[in-house]
Amino acid sequence: MIDIQNVNKIYRNGKLELQALFNINFKVEQEEFVSIMGASGSGKTTFLHILGCLDHATSGTYILDGVNVSEIKDKEYAKIRNQKIGFVFQAFNLLPKLTIVENVELPMMYGGVKPKERRERALDALIRVGLGNRIKHTPNEISGGQKQRVAIARALVNNPSIILADEPTGNLDSKSSVEIMNIFQGLNNEGVTIVMVTHEPDIAEYTKRKVVFRDGIIIEDTPIMNRRGV
Amino acid sequence: MNLGESIKLGFKQLLSNKGRTFLTMLGMFIGVGAVIMILSLGAGFKEYTKTFYSDIGLGAFQVNCKDQSSHLLLTADDFEVIKAMPEIQTVMGSLYEKGSVYNKKGETKDISLFASEAEYFTSVEKLELLAGRVYTEKDSQTAAKVAVIPDIYAKLILRQTNYKSAIGDSIEVTVGDKTEAFEIIGVYNSKMPKNASQKFLERALSQAPLYIPITTLDIITTSEGKVSSAYGGIKDGFDPKEITNQVRLLLNRRHSQKDNYNVTSAADLIETANKMMNMITLFISAVAGISLVVGGVGIMNIMLVTVKERTREIGIRKALGATNKVILRQFLIEALILTIIAGTIGMLIGYIGSIVVGGMYNIEAKLTFGMILFSVGTSTAIGLLFGVYPAYQAARLEPVESLRDE
Ligand SMILES: Nc1ncnc2c1ncn2[C@@H]1O[C@H](COP(=O)(O)OP(=O)(O)O)[C@@H](O)[C@H]1O
Numbered sequence: 237m238i239d240i241q242n243v244n245k246i247y248r249n250g251k252l253e254l255q256a257l258f259n260i261n262f263k264v265e266q267e268e269f270v271s272i273m274g275a276s277g278s279g280k281t282t283f284l285h286i287l288g289c290l291d292h293a294t295s296g297t298y299i300l301d302g303v304n305v306s307e308i309k310d311k312e313y314a315k316i317r318n319q320k321i322g323f324v325f326q327a328f329n330l331l332p333k334l335t336i337v338e339n340v341e342l343p344m345m346y347g348g349v350k351p352k353e354r355r356e357r358a359l360d361a362l363i364r365v366g367l368g369n370r371i372k373h374t375p376n377e378i379s380g381g382q383k384q385r386v387a388i389a390r391a392l393v394n395n396p397s398i399i400l401a402d403e404p405t406g407n408l409d410s411k412s413s414v415e416i417m418n419i420f421q422g423l424n425n426e427g428v429t430i431v432m433v434t435h436e437p438d439i440a441e442y443t444k445r446k447v448v449f450r451d452g453i454i455i456e457d458t459p460i461m462n463r464r465g466v
Numbered sequence: 467m468n469l470g471e472s473i474k475l476g477f478k479q480l481l482s483n484k485g486r487t488f489l490t491m492l493g494m495f496i497g498v499g500a501v502i503m504i505l506s507l508g509a510g511f512k513e514y515t516k517t518f519y520s521d522i523g524l525g526a527f528q529v530n531c532k533d534q535s536s537h538l539l540l541t542a543d544d545f546e547v548i549k550a551m552p553e554i555q556t557v558m559g560s561l562y563e564k565g566s567v568y569n570k571k572g573e574t575k576d577i578s579l580f581a582s583e584a585e586y587f588t589s590v591e592k593l594e595l596l597a598g599r600v601y602t603e604k605d606s607q608t609a610a611k612v613a614v615i616p617d618i619y620a621k622l623i624l625r626q627t628n629y630k631s632a633i634g635d636s637i638e639v640t641v642g643d644k645t646e647a648f649e650i651i652g653v654y655n656s657k658m659p660k661n662a663s664q665k666f667l668e669r670a671l672s673q674a675p676l677y678i679p680i681t682t683l684d685i686i687t688t689s690e691g692k693v694s695s696a697y698g699g700i701k702d703g704f705d706p707k708e709i710t711n712q713v714r715l716l717l718n719r720r721h722s723q724k725d726n727y728n729v730t731s732a733a734d735l736i737e738t739a740n741k742m743m744n745m746i747t748l749f750i751s752a753v754a755g756i757s758l759v760v761g762g763v764g765i766m767n768i769m770l771v772t773v774k775e776r777t778r779e780i781g782i783r784k785a786l787g788a789t790n791k792v793i794l795r796q797f798l799i800e801a802l803i804l805t806i807i808a809g810t811i812g813m814l815i816g817y818i819g820s821i822v823v824g825g826m827y828n829i830e831a832k833l834t835f836g837m838i839l840f841s842v843g844t845s846t847a848i849g850l851l852f853g854v855y856p857a858y859q860a861a862r863l864e865p866v867e868s869l870r871d872e
């Protein structure tokens with residue numbers, strides 16, 4: 237489903253060059269639940285942004301659902317982000333002026349879904365993450381754990397091929413972190429493919445497969461033996 | 467995201483920062499307001515001049531002597547010759563005289579007399595009578611000592627607001643060292659502004675004339691039938707400019723003068739007035755144009771600030787699938803909502819201003835379809851012109867970069 241071949245990423249700031257990824261090869265199959273680990277600065281976020289079509293690789297090939305997206309134009313890129321990718325960020329990235337249900341509706345707005353269907357599907361997604369009530373609140377009126385659940389509902393709502401999460405528990409206490417991981421596990425059991433960045437080993441143990449980055453290369457790729465929470 | 471949703475979002479965004487939105491609009495209020503005000507007054511003014519002369523027609527003309535020495539004044543012979551011209555409908559002499567009267571307290575008050583033929587009322591100026599009548603051909607022939615007075619004369623001198631009961635009263639008018647009694651046969655509306663002050667009316671009194679038959683004037687002055695001014699009409703279908711010029715040449719020749727007689731037609735007066743109005747309009751429009759450009763730059767500035775402030779939001783929207791086009795449209799729509807609303811409010815302000823100012827000068831302010839079109843058109847143009855650059859800045863933001871923005 238995801239097939240990354242020889243991907244390099246070089247950041248250029250004027251004359252300064254910094255290579256963040258070196259010749260990465262990486263595959264993800266349907267219904268996998270992958271955690272990406274590694275020290276700060278090892279290239280995890282850079283990699284996830286490329287996976288999420290938020291950024292282009294400097295070289296290499298990226299095939300998503302059989303489509304070579306490494307050569308695609310910006311407009312198509314936006315469409316892929318909208319239809320195939322669900323993003324969950326460490327900082328939640330909800331729009332503060334919109335209500336919770338409106339936040340969840342956003343991807344469908346850009347996907348051209350009619351208002352009535354939008355509302356129905358947003359409510360469904362919120363129920364899936366256990367937030368069927370507080371829908372008319374704004375993000376400032378709910379806790380961090382609840383914000384992240386809204387973000388997951390928003391990532392889910394367009395039925396993407398894959399959910400990409402960048403340190404989704406990084407801003408949460410341990411109780412909320414476990415709740416979020418339980419939700420991810422539940423979704424994965426329902427068939428949702430997830431790739432998640434984390435630097436906390438115990439959080440990684442909720443996933444099925446662990447990939448470790450160091451200085452822009454993958455140094456380890458192993459299945460998780462004693463999964464937590466199942 | 468369809469257009470309706472973009473517009474809704476735009477309104478929401480602008481309403482979430484009302485103070486800033488209002489200040490951003492100020493420049494446009496002034497710019498559009500000033501243009502609409504002057505255009506609206508101008509249209510009312512043109513209408514006013516048109517109706518002012520419509521009673522008498524564009525072919526009406528007026529003759530004035532510059533040097534009013536006795537031998538240069540207009541005589542009955544002059545009128546015969548002018549009347550003989552085939553293009554001339556009619557011509558008649560008239561004369562202004564300064565005089566004075568006593569009021570009830572015995573104080574003297576300056577007034578003016580206007581002596582004319584009876585025909586003057588049918589072919590030059592239609593008086594709006596509030597009571598009584600104007601003098602007739604017969605009054606003229608018999609040199610009847612009758613007068614048609616302005617309403618303010620009745621009010622200020624006679625202390626009489628029931629104009630009917632003023633009819634038949636006798637008034638004593640002094641011109642030079644002669645004093646004669648006149649019978650009031652009519653009261654006309656001098657069309658003073660509704661809420662004019664007492665002072666204003668006192669001054670106006672000396673300028674709103676008492677009308678008397680031209681033959682009667684000889685009794686009180688030494689004019690011997692000679693007059694300093696005349697009114698006439700040109701037959702339909704002839705060019706007023708051309709004919710008035712002929713009359714001017716004729717009079718100067720008859721009196722062996724180079725340039726002692728001014729002949730002005732209503733058409734000339736309207737043309738001069740309109741020319742002046744157009745110049746004022748042009749000047750104010752130029753000032754307003756500058757104000758619009760300044761306002762536009764202000765809008766661009768604020769939109770750039772908005773894009774900066776909302777960088778993270780733009781990143782989030784892009785991450786969720788917003789295309790560059792949708793983002794561009796969003797910011798452009800915000801700029802357009804801003805300018806179009808500002809333009810519309812500016813237009814209303816200008817129109818209200820012109821009603822207020824017009825009211826003071828008896829001019830009816832006009833708001834035409836063209837002016838509405840102008841306001842909306844200009845606002846749209848400014849919104850597009852100054853909104854496109856900030857919108858482009860927003861659209862081309864890289865999602866990854868903007869998500870990093872704190
Ligand atoms: N926009 C950028 N410009 C330049 N260098 C960057 C940029 N983003 C990330 N980097 C660098 O790339 C490397 C990998 O960063 P990142 O992917 O954020 O690591 P991680 O998420 O693992 O902490 C780091 O050295 C970082 O400084």
Ligand SMILES: [Mg+2]
Nearest residue numbers: 280281282402
């Ligand atoms: Mg990171």
